[in-house]
Structures are given as C-alpha cells and as structure tokens.
Amino acid sequence: AQSVTQPDIHITVSEGASLELRCNYSYGATPYLFWYVQSPGQGLQLLLKYFSGDTLVQGIKGFEAEFKRSQSSFNLRKPSVHWSDAAEYFCAVGLRGNNRKLIWGLGTSLAVNP
Amino acid sequence: KAGVTQTPRYLIKTRGQQVTLSCSPISGHRSVSWYQQTPGQGLQFLFEYFSETQRNKGNFPGRFSGRQFSNSRSEMNVSTLELGDSALYLCASSLDREPEQFFGPGTRLTVL
Numbered sequence: 001a002q003s004v005t006q007p008d009i010h011i012t013v014s015e016g017a018s019l020e021l022r023c024n025y026s027y028g029a030t031p032y033l034f035w036y037v038q039s040p041g042q043g044l045q046l047l048l049k050y051f052s053g054d055t056l057v058q059g060i061k062g063f064e065a066e067f068k069r070s071q072s073s074f075n076l077r078k079p080s081v082h083w084s085d086a087a088e089y090f091c092a093v094g095l096r097g098n099n100r101k102l103i104w105g106l107g108t109s110l111a112v113n114p
Numbered sequence: 115k116a117g118v119t120q121t122p123r124y125l126i127k128t129r130g131q132q133v134t135l136s137c138s139p140i141s142g143h144r145s146v147s148w149y150q151q152t153p154g155q156g157l158q159f160l161f162e163y164f165s166e167t168q169r170n171k172g173n174f175p176g177r178f179s180g181r182q183f184s185n186s187r188s189e190m191n192v193s194t195l196e197l198g199d200s201a202l203y204l205c206a207s208s209l210d211r212e213p214e215q216f217f218g219p220g221t222r223l224t225v226l
Contacts, residue, residue: 032213043118043204044217051213090157094213100147100206101170102215104157 002027006091006105013081014113021076021108023091032094033074034102035065039087047089050074061085086112115141118207118218126224132193135221139186139207145169146188147215148180151202160203163188164210192223200225 003026013019025031032051036044048059055067065076074091091105119138127133139146147170148160159172163182180190186207192199202222206215 034214036217043219044206046214046216049214092157094215096213099170100145100162100164100208100213100215101159101172102147102149102157103159106156 002031002093002095002103004091004093004103004105006089006108008108009106010109010111012111012113015083016080019076019078019081019085019110021089021091021110023074023076023105025072025074025091025093025103027072027093027095029096030069031096033065033067034092034094035059035063035074035076036090036092037061037087038090038107044090047076081110081112083112083114086110118205118216120203120205120218120221122221123219124222124224126226127195128226129195129197131195132191133195133223134189134191135203135205135223137188137190137205137207137218139188139205140216142209143207143216144186144210145208146182146186147206147208148188148190149204149206150174151204151220152200157204160190195225197225199223 005024035047050067088107090107092102121136145164147162162170166182177193182188202220204220206217208215
C-alpha cells in the first residue's frame with residue numbers, strides 16, 4: 001500500500017536559519033509529489049509540486065524541494081526561514097492516472113524562534 | 115479568479131444528527147475531492163467527483179456520501195453523526211488531466 005512518512009513531527013529553528021523537512025514515500029512507481037502548508041485554522045496552500053523532469057523544483061515563498069528516486073524522498077528546503085513560515089507542512093503523493101486521491105504524511109509542525 | 119469556497123465554515127451538531135457541507139470549486143474545475151482532517155488520523159481522502167459522477171472513493175463508511183451538480187458544485191453528507199466525525203473537512207478542486215489540487219478553507223465540524 002502507498003504511504004508517506006514525515007519523520008519529524010515538530011521542528012524548531014531560529015529565524016534566518018536554513019530548513020529541511022523530510023518526506024519519504026512508498027509507491028511502486030514515481031508518483032506526483034506535493035508539499036502543502038497549513039496555517040492555524042486555514043486550508044492547505046500548495047508550496048510546490050513535482051510531476052516529471054528536473055528533480056529540483058522551485059516553489060512559492062522561497063521554498064524548493066528535491067526529488068531523489070533512489071531514496072524515495074522529496075525533501076523540502078529553505079535557505080533562510082522567516083517568522084511567518086511557522087505553520088504545519090504536509091507532504092503528499094498523488095497516484096498517476098485518472099485519480100485525484102492524495103496520500104498524506106502526518107505533517108511537520110514548524111516553530112520559528114525570533 | 116475566486117478560490118475554492120466552502121460553507122459553512124463552522125458547524126456544531128449532536129450525535130445522531132446528519133449534516134451537509136457545501137463546496138464551490140474554482141471556475142472551470144470539474145473535479146472536486148473531499149478530505150477529512152483529524153489530529154489523530156491526519157488527512158484522509160473521502161471521495162472525488164467528476165462530471166457529477168463519483169470517480170474515486172476512500173475507506174469511509176456508507177454514512178459519508180456526496181454528490182456533484184451540473185455546475186460542479188459539490189456537497190457531502192454525513193448521516194447519523196458520531197463523536198469521531200468531529201474534524202476539519204476540506205474540499206479541493208482541480209482541472210481535468212491536472213493532478214494539482216486547490217483547497218478551500220475547510221468546514222470545522224464539531225459533534226457533541
């Protein structure tokens with residue numbers, strides 16, 4: 001069965017520090033890969049996505065992610081974190097074909113110290 | 115272009131009641147998916163509708179149902195509410211042939 005693992009439940013970083021959030025998936029083929037962010041009481045906003053091609057993808061708010069097929073990973077990075085980045089981050093995989101079902105990790109809660 | 119809208123934003127019900135949630139997708143999007151988000155289980159896929167037909171379904175009991183109208187608006191219904199149905203229900207829409215989904219703000223359902 002397909003699954004997504006986000007090993008870090010909670011991460012605290014200082015403002016201006018770099019950030020890496022980990023995501024590993026289990027799926028027989030290369031799925032669609034997504035990172036979403038959720039602020040308290042809000043819906044989900046798409047940060048970036050990988051469908052095919054260049055394995056380093058750029059997203060909004062200065063985020064990037066790298067797809068590594070050999071490690072079944074899609075880690076999210078940001079070189080310098082801002083206090084406004086404090087939120088919950090979710091990694092999700094989508095199945096290829098005529099299927100919109102997304103399988104989600106349990107999320108990583110990011111706190112930013114001033 | 116307006117985003118995905120969901121109504122109501124908040125809802126309080128008691129056990130045994132039923133509830134209907136509404137979702138209006140982004141204009142031109144014909145696929146609407148529903149997700150349940152709880153602290154314990156995270157985000158779980160409920161179902162997807164496309165052109166008024168349920169195209170995919172998650173592992174939820176039959177008390178959870180949905181439908182889609184000709185204008186792509188969708189509703190989901192939960193009958194015989196249980197305490198465990200308390201959750202944030204999120205709706206997402208997408209273009210046909212595009213896997214990217216856009217989410218609404220959600221409906222927070224509390225079952226007492």
